[in-house]
Amino acid sequence: MNRWQALADKTIDGQEISRADAQSVATAFDAETFAIVEAAARVREHFWGKRVRLYMLLNAKSGLCPEDCGYCSQSKVSEAPISKYPFLNESLILEAAERASQLNVHTFCMVNSGRGPTEKELHQVGEAVEKIKLRYNFNVCTCLGLLKEGQAQYLKQCGVDTYNHNLNTSREHHPSICTTHTFDDRVATVNQVKEAGIGTCSGGIVGLGEKPEDVVNLAFELKALGVDSIPVNFLYPIDGTPMENRWNLTPLTALRYLSVFRFVHPKADLRIAGGRELHLRSLQPFGLRVANSFFLGDYLTTKGQTPEADFQMIKDLGYEIELPQKAEIPHERHSLVH
Numbered sequence: 340m341n342r343w344q345a346l347a348d349k350t351i352d353g354q355e356i357s358r359a360d361a362q363s364v365a366t367a368f369d370a371e372t373f374a375i376v377e378a379a380a381r382v383r384e385h386f387w388g389k390r391v392r393l394y395m396l397l398n399a400k401s402g403l404c405p406e407d408c409g410y411c412s413q414s415k416v417s418e419a420p421i422s423k424y425p426f427l428n429e430s431l432i433l434e435a436a437e438r439a440s441q442l443n444v445h446t447f448c449m450v451n452s453g454r455g456p457t458e459k460e461l462h463q464v465g466e467a468v469e470k471i472k473l474r475y476n477f478n479v480c481t482c483l484g485l486l487k488e489g490q491a492q493y494l495k496q497c498g499v500d501t502y503n504h505n506l507n508t509s510r511e512h513h514p515s516i517c518t519t520h521t522f523d524d525r526v527a528t529v530n531q532v533k534e535a536g537i538g539t540c541s542g543g544i545v546g547l548g549e550k551p552e553d554v555v556n557l558a559f560e561l562k563a564l565g566v567d568s569i570p571v572n573f574l575y576p577i578d579g580t581p582m583e584n585r586w587n588l589t590p591l592t593a594l595r596y597l598s599v600f601r602f603v604h605p606k607a608d609l610r611i612a613g614g615r616e617l618h619l620r621s622l623q624p625f626g627l628r629v630a631n632s633f634f635l636g637d638y639l640t641t642k643g644q645t646p647e648a649d650f651q652m653i654k655d656l657g658y659e660i661e662l663p664q665k666a667e668i669p670h671e672r673h674s675l676v677h
Contacts, residue, residue: 343371343378350605351385358555364599365551372591373625379598380628382605390661391653392445392608392632394480397435399467400426400451400460408507408517409581410544410574413452419579426451426460432467433474440475442635442646445663447471448480448503454520455484465497472498477663480540485520486528491535501538501568504528509556512549516582529564539566542610545596546574546588546618554596558603569607571597571630573614590622597629608632616644624652 346360364375402423404413412419432449439447449467451460460483468479481494482503494502506525507513513522529541541564543557561569573593576585600609610632611619619626627633636643653660 341374341378343375344381346602347378347381350382350602356602358559361555361558361599361603362552364602365554365595367595369589369591372594375598376594376625376628379601382601383609383629383631386606387631389658390631391627391658392610392661393443393635393649394446394448394610394632395435395439395442395444395635396448396450397427397432398452399432399449399464400424400453402452404452404454406454406517406519408519410516410547410577412577412580414580417577417580419577426463429467429470433470436471436475439477443660443662444477444635445632445661446478446480446501447475448482450482450503451484453484455486456490461490461493465493468494468497468499475663478538480538482540484528485524486531488531491531491537495535495537499537501540502532503540503568503570504532505542505544505570505572506557506560507543508547508549509553510560511556512547512553516547526560526564529566533565538568539564540568540570541566542568542570542572542600542612544572544574544613545593546585546614547582548585548587551596554599555603558600561600562603566604567608568610568632569600569604570610570612570634571600572612573618575614575617588618590619593618594622594625594629597626601629610634624656627652627656627658 346356350356367375402413402421404415406414407416408414411417412421436447464481471479478500480501480503481499504525508516510522529539533539541561545554573588574585576583609630611626611630612634615623615626635646635649
């Protein structure tokens with residue numbers, strides 16, 4: 340038995356892998372990558388079987404963000420020619436939700452650009468979530484930025500199932516990608532969400548110029564937080580952003596980094612997210628051997644591949660779509676925002 344299969348046995352048996360083990364995955368030679376993927380696939384299939392969860396994003400408010408995240412086309416330092424608009428009207432949100440329902444999406448994600456939601460935006464989101472939950476079976480995730488006291492509890496009462504707030508990179512590398520908020524600001528929001536009883540969705544972006552140990556450190560930071568769902572994005576170097584010329588990934592590197600998260604988080608809902616088409620390319624099916632979910636369709640300001648191509652990939656792998664369960668009717672809503 341090779342070392343990678345031994346690592347799979349260890350995680351399947353409920354033992355935690357060490358940072359040294361995770362570092363060995365991240366820094367392995369290219370020739371070892373497919374052996375690593377097959378070991379990670381054993382872990383994925385032990386806990387998730389052949390199931391694939393589908394997620395869909397809605398960019399409900401675009402651009403106009405005061406933060407200086409160097410990777411983001413919506414930040415104040417970006418010159419990318421993107422659409423900029425305030426929170427969408429309710430009919431457009433419900434239209435997107437209907438599309439998600441038709442595609443058997445497990446989780447519908449509403450994303451707002453900005454540092455954090457205003458009270459008006461928070462109530463707009465809450466009202467939209469309540470109506471979606473009454474009409475559809477899928478889970479609803481919101482991604483609104485940094486939260487203030489009471490906002491997570493309000494979202495919980497409106498029926499939000501999951502809140503996304505990525506740590507993005509390691510604590511050590513964070514100052515290299517953003518200076519307008521800290522790594523600890525992000526950790527605080529994840530903890531607020533957890534305390535409110537909402538499912539936690541937090542992951543990162545690889546390809547930001549980080550070292551392999553930054554990937555490992557991020558994986559263990561997420562483990563310390565006990566997050567439920569982990570999206571792994573691969574930097575899409577968008578023209579007009581400070582990181583437009585960063586091409587630090589190969590498909591094999593991307594697969595090894597994804598495997599790090601599977602070994603460190605064997606039971607987590609691990610998702611291949613933005614940039615998968617660009618960086619995994621023809622090796623995308625191997626990504627789904629490690630992860631158990633992915634985003635269907637387009638991302639916030641970049642295009643994804645067609646749902647038809649994704650459905651074919653699932654079928655070719657012998658996997659099956661995990662259908663959403665009946666969503667709970669939201670509780671009576673009270674304003675908790677001050």
